[in-house]
Amino acid sequence: MKNITFYGRFENDILAGRKTITLREASDANVSAGDKVRVSRYEDDVFFCNIEVIAVTPVMFDNLNETHAAQENMTLEQLKDVISEIYPGLRELFMIEFRLI
Numbered sequence: 001m002k003n004i005t006f007y008g009r010f011e012n013d014i015l016a017g018r019k020t021i022t023l024r025e026a027s028d029a030n031v032s033a034g035d036k037v038r039v040s041r042y043e044d045d046v047f048f049c050n051i052e053v054i055a056v057t058p059v060m061f062d063n064l065n066e067t068h069a070a071q072e073n074m075t076l077e078q079l080k081d082v083i084s085e086i087y088p089g090l091r092e093l094f095m096i097e098f099r100l101i
């Protein structure tokens with residue numbers, strides 16, 4: 001099974017179903033619709049759930065909107081700040097939509 005990591009601060013939102021997408025650079029988006037993926041924390045590699053990928057869709061940073069933010073359980077401003085910290089200057093992102101399994 002493939003693996004993906006998330007920063008530990010997002011674990012609770014993912015487990016509660018409040019965070020249903022992640023926005024990644026191309027090299028971190030090597031999954032496809034239907035893939036079942038193990039999820040662990042980036043900091044300590046501790047496993048915390050399995051997800052199924054619903055879709056992977058390219059999205060430009062400048063086209064991020066309130067729907068993306070809601071799916072991340074953030075405001076749009078918070079989401080843009082988070083992405084700018086993780087991927088400074090990156091314009092082309094990939095939205096991975098997922099559900100808990």
Ligand SMILES: CC(=O)Nc1ccn([C@@H]2O[C@H](CO)[C@@H](O)[C@H]2O)c(=O)n1
Nearest residue numbers: 005006007010022023024082083086
């Ligand atoms: C190594 C590495 O890049 N790990 C990442 C990258 C991104 N994300 C989250 O995806 C959303 C959009 O980027 C935000 O919620 C981010 O915090 C994450 O949790 N862990």
